Amino acid sequence: MKIGELSQRTNTPVRMLRYYEEQGLIHSERLPNGYRNYEDYVVDRVWQVRGLLDVGLPTRIIKQILPCLDSSRAIHLPYVTPDMIATLEHERDRMAEKIECLTKNHRAINDYLEAVSHEIRAS
Amino acid sequence: MKIGELSQRTNTPVRMLRYYEEQGLIHSERLPNGYRNYEDYVVDRVWQVRGLLDVGLPTRIIKQILPCLDSSRAIHLPYVTPDMIATLEHERDRMAEKIECLTKNHRAINDYLEAVSHEIRAS
DNA sequence: TCGATGTGTGACATTGATGTGAGGGTCAAG
DNA sequence: CTTGACCCTCACATCAATGTCACACATCGA
Numbered sequence: 001m002k003i004g005e006l007s008q009r010t011n012t013p014v015r016m017l018r019y020y021e022e023q024g025l026i027h028s029e030r031l032p033n034g035y036r037n038y039e040d041y042v043v044d045r046v047w048q049v050r051g052l053l054d055v056g057l058p059t060r061i062i063k064q065i066l067p068c069l070d071s072s073r074a075i076h077l078p079y080v081t082p083d084m085i086a087t088l089e090h091e092r093d094r095m096a097e098k099i100e101c102l103t104k105n106h107r108a109i110n111d112y113l114e115a116v117s118h119e120i121r122a123s
Numbered sequence: 124m125k126i127g128e129l130s131q132r133t134n135t136p137v138r139m140l141r142y143y144e145e146q147g148l149i150h151s152e153r154l155p156n157g158y159r160n161y162e163d164y165v166v167d168r169v170w171q172v173r174g175l176l177d178v179g180l181p182t183r184i185i186k187q188i189l190p191c192l193d194s195s196r197a198i199h200l201p202y203v204t205p206d207m208i209a210t211l212e213h214e215r216d217r218m219a220e221k222i223e224c225l226t227k228n229h230r231a232i233n234d235y236l237e238a239v240s241h242e243i244r245a246s
Numbered sequence: 247t248c249g250a251t252g253t254g255t256g257a258c259a260t261t262g263a264t265g266t267g268a269g270g271g272t273c274a275a276g
Numbered sequence: 277c278t279t280g281a282c283c284c285t286c287a288c289a290t291c292a293a294t295g296t297c298a299c300a301c302a303t304c305g306a
Contacts, residue, residue: 004283015265015266033272033283035284036284051221052224055225056178058262068231068232068235069228077239092233095229098225099225099229102178102218102222105218109191109192112192116208119201127251127253136294136295139293142293158252158253183292248306251302251304251305252304254301257296259294259296260295261292264289265290268287270283272284273281274279275280
């Protein structure tokens, strides 16, 4: 598919798709006329990238963790350096912290909203 | 406590503490000499702010959700506008999405690391 | 009292993710 | 063949979070 369709299917500005490619997060072939051509799987990949960006990870990190989220995992296994493993472990732990933080605040907001709705019913 | 101590206890650059105050996320009194003076509870507040920033929330939003995370909840209850409630509900839902995204990726990284460690043991 | 350290304000720089626009090809439909 | 919708690249602008520097007090210990 061309970039316009990818843009629609991922709800992502064309500008950003080119940016993600520049940062090495997604890949495209080129059609004879120079247009970018995307495989279907890129749609999922873009959603994943956006999710990770939204959750505060910089592209630099996303680029590092993406390979280990691929389905064709076996291919990547042998190539990992100890350095890479350390990075992944670190990011995994940071993710756990983030989950904890979000969970806590999510609950707090929820409790609050519930209290408010009771308040309203009572008045 | 003065800003230097708060900085140490929250592992946050002094610059940022002043910025958070400017954005209305934390509060300080002033000593006679003009120095900022912080109550103890601000330490927790700063940690919370940093956590939320780290998880991708902008200060504008943090400012809105912080009041409902206070312990003195009763005070704030009557003042909430429907508008505010809508915002909170929206943010709560976005948090849920983020938690899901993080959980998924956290698991994927973990699985990957486990596979790698098996690979190593096998070789 | 002097010097180091801490604090205040203010201004400017930087970085990463985005927006926006210019100038120029491609292509399909009329 | 022309027009409109897409696509290309490149450059510049923006915005929020953060870094850095300059200059002026305050404080405190030697």
